[in-house]
Amino acid sequence: MTNTVERQEVRRLAGRSAWRDVPPARVRRFAALAMDEVPELAQDILREIRHEYPGLPLVLDPSGEPMALVGIRRALEHFVGRLTAPDDAGREVPPEVFQEFGRGEVIQGRSLDSLQAVYRLGVKLAWRRLAEIGQQVAIPPPAMYELVESGFDYLDGLVAQSVRGYAEAVARQTGERLRLQRRLMELILGDRPRGDPTAALAERAGRIGWQLPGKVAVAVLLRPAPEAVAPAVGADVLLDMDGEQPRMVVPEPDAAGRAELLRRALAGWSGAIGPPVALAEAAKSLRWAEAAVRLMERGLLPAGQLLHCTEHTEALVLLPPEELIEDLARRRLGPLAGCGPAHARRLAETLLAWLETRGGAPEVAARLGVHPQTVRYRLRQIRELWGAEMDDPDRRFELELVLRARRLRGELSAARG
The missing domain is CATH 3.30.70 (Alpha-Beta Plaits)
Known part of the structure; x- marks a missing residue:
C-alpha cells in the first residue's frame, strides 16, 4: 500500500493523471456498464467469499437480505459512482454496514484478520470484472492501473470503518464486563446475607466466565x-x-x-x-x-x-487496637514513670529481651549487644520496680504485648538476635 501512495504522490506532483486523460464519454460508458454489473457482481463476490470462508456467519438485515450482500453492493455502487463524480464530491465511504461488520467480529470472538482477508478477496474479484469492462470500452492500461490503486485506497477506507466498529464494540464489551465484574466483587466482598450465597455467586461469575x-x-x-x-x-x-x-x-x-x-x-x-x-x-x-x-x-x-x-x-x-494497647501500657508500664526517658527506654528494652528469651544475663546481653554485667544491673532494677508482677504469667504476657507494640512503632530498638 505504501508503494501505491508513493506512485499517486508522484503523479500528483507531476500534475498528470492517466484516468483524467480518458475521454469523459468513455468514462461514463465504463461507469454505466460497471453499475449494471453491480448486482450480479455482488452476488458472485458473496458466493466466492462463502466458498473460501465457509465458517463466516450469514447475518440478515431487517428485510431478510444478507447484510454482507448489502455491504458489497453498496461499496461497489459507491466506488463506481465516484468515477463520474466531481473531484470534491462523493469521497466519503458509506460507514454503517462496514462498522457493523467490525462489531460482528467482536461478537463472534474473532480478530479483524479474517475480515480484512475477505475484503481483499472481494477487491480481487471486483477488479477482474472491472478489467474486463475496461477492455470492452478501451480504457488505456495506465488508467486501469490507476483505477486499481484507487480501489485499494477505497479498501483502506472500508477497513478503517470496520476497525472503528470493532473498537467501539470492544469498548462496550469491556465496559459491560467491568460492570458485571464490579457487581460480582460487591457480592463477594459485601456483608454476607442470610442463606447460602453460592447460587448468586455462580450466576454472576458465569456471566463473565469466572470460575468460582x-x-x-x-x-x-x-x-x-x-x-x-x-x-x-x-x-x-x-x-x-x-x-x-x-x-x-x-x-x-x-x-x-x-x-x-x-x-x-x-x-x-x-x-x-x-x-x-x-x-x-x-x-x-x-x-x-x-x-x-x-x-x-x-x-x-x-x-x-x-x-x-x-x-x-x-x-x-x-498496632490497630491502639486505644486498648495504650490503656494497657499506661497500667503495666507505670513503674517506669519515675525514670528519665533514656533510662526508661533502656529498661523497657531489657525487660522485653528478658521476656522473649527467659534466659540469664548472657542471653539477654547478646540480644541487646551490651555487657552481661549491665544486664544484671538493669534486671535488678526491673525486679525492684515490678516486684511480684514479674512472677505472674498474665502480667508478663501483658508486658510483652505492650512492649512489642512499642517496638513495632519504633519507640524501642529492635533486638539484634
Whole structure:
C-alpha cells in the first residue's frame, strides 16, 4: 500500500493523471456498464467469499437480505459512482454496514484478520470484472492501473470503518464486563446475607466466565500516581479500579507461581493482600488488607510493594487496637514513670529481651549487644520496680504485648538476635 501512495504522490506532483486523460464519454460508458454489473457482481463476490470462508456467519438485515450482500453492493455502487463524480464530491465511504461488520467480529470472538482477508478477496474479484469492462470500452492500461490503486485506497477506507466498529464494540464489551465484574466483587466482598450465597455467586461469575475458586485473597492497592495505568494482572484476577484505593480478588492465591506473577504485574504499585480464606469469607481477607494499608500509610509497615498480611501478623494484631494497647501500657508500664526517658527506654528494652528469651544475663546481653554485667544491673532494677508482677504469667504476657507494640512503632530498638 505504501508503494501505491508513493506512485499517486508522484503523479500528483507531476500534475498528470492517466484516468483524467480518458475521454469523459468513455468514462461514463465504463461507469454505466460497471453499475449494471453491480448486482450480479455482488452476488458472485458473496458466493466466492462463502466458498473460501465457509465458517463466516450469514447475518440478515431487517428485510431478510444478507447484510454482507448489502455491504458489497453498496461499496461497489459507491466506488463506481465516484468515477463520474466531481473531484470534491462523493469521497466519503458509506460507514454503517462496514462498522457493523467490525462489531460482528467482536461478537463472534474473532480478530479483524479474517475480515480484512475477505475484503481483499472481494477487491480481487471486483477488479477482474472491472478489467474486463475496461477492455470492452478501451480504457488505456495506465488508467486501469490507476483505477486499481484507487480501489485499494477505497479498501483502506472500508477497513478503517470496520476497525472503528470493532473498537467501539470492544469498548462496550469491556465496559459491560467491568460492570458485571464490579457487581460480582460487591457480592463477594459485601456483608454476607442470610442463606447460602453460592447460587448468586455462580450466576454472576458465569456471566463473565469466572470460575468460582475454593479460596481467595483480597488485596487493597495504593495508586503510585492519579493517572497510573491499571496493573496487568491475569484475566482470572478480579480488579476494581474505580475507588480511590483499587481492590483485587485473587483466586487460589497459594497456587504455584501466583505470588511471582502478582509481583511482576504490580511492579511500581504498593498495597497489601489479605490472608487466603474461603470464597464466602472474602470480606475477612479484605479487612486485614485494609488494616495493613492504613498502617502502611502511617509508615508503620513497609510500602513500595505488595505486602502479604500473613508475613506481618504481629504488627496487624498489636498496632490497630491502639486505644486498648495504650490503656494497657499506661497500667503495666507505670513503674517506669519515675525514670528519665533514656533510662526508661533502656529498661523497657531489657525487660522485653528478658521476656522473649527467659534466659540469664548472657542471653539477654547478646540480644541487646551490651555487657552481661549491665544486664544484671538493669534486671535488678526491673525486679525492684515490678516486684511480684514479674512472677505472674498474665502480667508478663501483658508486658510483652505492650512492649512489642512499642517496638513495632519504633519507640524501642529492635533486638539484634
